[in-house]
Amino acid sequence: MKYIVVLMDGAADKPLEELGGRTPLQAAHKPFIDSLALQSRTGMVKTIPPGMSPGSDTANLSVLGYDPQKYHTGRSPLEAVSMGIDLEDSDIAFRCNLVTLGGNGIYKQKKMIDHSAGEISSQEAKELIETIDKKLGTEHIRFYPGVSYRHLMVWRGGPESFALTPPHDILGKQIGPYLPKGDKARILLGLMQISSCLLEGHPVNEKRQGQEKRMANSIWIWGHGKKPELASFYDKYGLKGSVISAVDLIKGIGACAGLHSVEVEGATGNLDTNFRGKAEAAIEQLKENDFVFIHIEAPDECGHQGDIKGKIKAIEEIDLKVIGPLWDSLKKSGQQHKIMVLSDHPTPIHARTHTREPVPFLIHDSRKADKATEAAYDEFWPKNNGLYVEEGHKLMDIFLEK
Numbered sequence: 001m002k003y004i005v006v007l008m009d010g011a012a013d014k015p016l017e018e019l020g021g022r023t024p025l026q027a028a029h030k031p032f033i034d035s036l037a038l039q040s041r042t043g044m045v046k047t048i049p050p051g052m053s054p055g056s057d058t059a060n061l062s063v064l065g066y067d068p069q070k071y072h073t074g075r076s077p078l079e080a081v082s083m084g085i086d087l088e089d090s091d092i093a094f095r096c097n098l099v100t101l102g103g104n105g106i107y108k109q110k111k112m113i114d115h116s117a118g119e120i121s122s123q124e125a126k127e128l129i130e131t132i133d134k135k136l137g138t139e140h141i142r143f144y145p146g147v148s149y150r151h152l153m154v155w156r157g158g159p160e161s162f163a164l165t166p167p168h169d170i171l172g173k174q175i176g177p178y179l180p181k182g183d184k185a186r187i188l189l190g191l192m193q194i195s196s197c198l199l200e201g202h203p204v205n206e207k208r209q210g211q212e213k214r215m216a217n218s219i220w221i222w223g224h225g226k227k228p229e230l231a232s233f234y235d236k237y238g239l240k241g242s243v244i245s246a247v248d249l250i251k252g253i254g255a256c257a258g259l260h261s262v263e264v265e266g267a268t269g270n271l272d273t274n275f276r277g278k279a280e281a282a283i284e285q286l287k288e289n290d291f292v293f294i295h296i297e298a299p300d301e302c303g304h305q306g307d308i309k310g311k312i313k314a315i316e317e318i319d320l321k322v323i324g325p326l327w328d329s330l331k332k333s334g335q336q337h338k339i340m341v342l343s344d345h346p347t348p349i350h351a352r353t354h355t356r357e358p359v360p361f362l363i364h365d366s367r368k369a370d371k372a373t374e375a376a377y378d379e380f381w382p383k384n385n386g387l388y389v390e391e392g393h394k395l396m397d398i399f400l401e402k
Helices: 031-038 056-063 075-082 122-136 185-200 203-210 233-237 248-256 275-285 298-305 308-333 381-385 392-399
Strands: 002-008 040-045 092-102 111-114 141-147 150-155 218-225 241-244 260-262 291-296 337-342 359-365 387-389
Touching: 002 056, 002 308, 031 040, 031 308, 031 337, 031 359, 040 381, 056 075, 056 248, 056 392, 075 092, 075 150, 075 218, 075 248, 092 122, 092 185, 122 141, 122 185, 122 203, 150 218, 150 248, 185 218, 241 248, 241 275, 248 260, 248 291, 260 275, 275 291, 275 308, 291 308, 298 308, 308 337, 337 392, 359 381, 359 392, 387 392
Parallel strands: 002 291, 002 337, 040 387, 241 260, 241 291
Antiparallel strands: 040 359, 092 111, 092 150, 092 218, 141 150, 337 359
């Protein structure tokens, strides 16, 4: 039996007036997903436990079968694992976004314009983060470049007691009320303020300004935590598998779970990602392994940007270039297989950040070929007609029949 999970990050949404009361999932042309829904078990799953933040770290731990209340230690340590950064037990890792702030004068009076600095390229970002590390790095604090706007800061032996806010939660808002709070928060604030001075006149930003692109004119520090320890996916489920993603967070979760991380050329985490390449990589991995987790970030990024057309296109690209080729290959192979399609959390267009509502899933089993006369994969059909999974980390048990 082959098991494939296709996770459309942030694809779930709310009805939009601009779409005649439909959601992007309902508006998107997705013939392969709709055909799967007619031959699948559908339902809703609550991926975010009570009292926990609706982040992709929490949600994806749930989807992969790990109870976040037991295993979650913070977002950034998972990314550090993916980036090959060796954390000591006393180290604190932080996500370090490159962001676009608007306004002149006092730092705290500026507004969060873009949490991704216009989806800055990895090469441009690398130059900026290397400058930050050269100017602000110390024996105890270092900065590490990642992918696009997503980077990392490690504080050797740093404190844990911070109150930090994700930048995508405060889009369009003045940043003052959301600046770091807690033990030694003034150090983090100082790094952010100085970074703004360093980055404003950097050649990379001067070039971006000339191209009418958003400047990466500050770092934003958040998502801190300590080195995680996950039980092996193989020990839990008896399956060897792979993770296919463009983002370090998901790669890190996979690495901690003992899943092989597959690099796909042209995978960016944005709408320009290599969708078809992810499907091709999954097909190759299934020759060696029995489980593949495909994570696709594009719907989430479009949700953060408030881009309705982009989010619909991302869902359609996943349907055409990922679901279609995968399902076709599995049927042609004659192998028994199960496919699960779901979102990890909603990223509603108007909220432009993550929310905690349950998300729809479908589970297709090639051994059960009965075709329904009516079914849909969206935020409403499974809610009214399907299974409800209260504890998200138990969905993997259902999918793998454990």
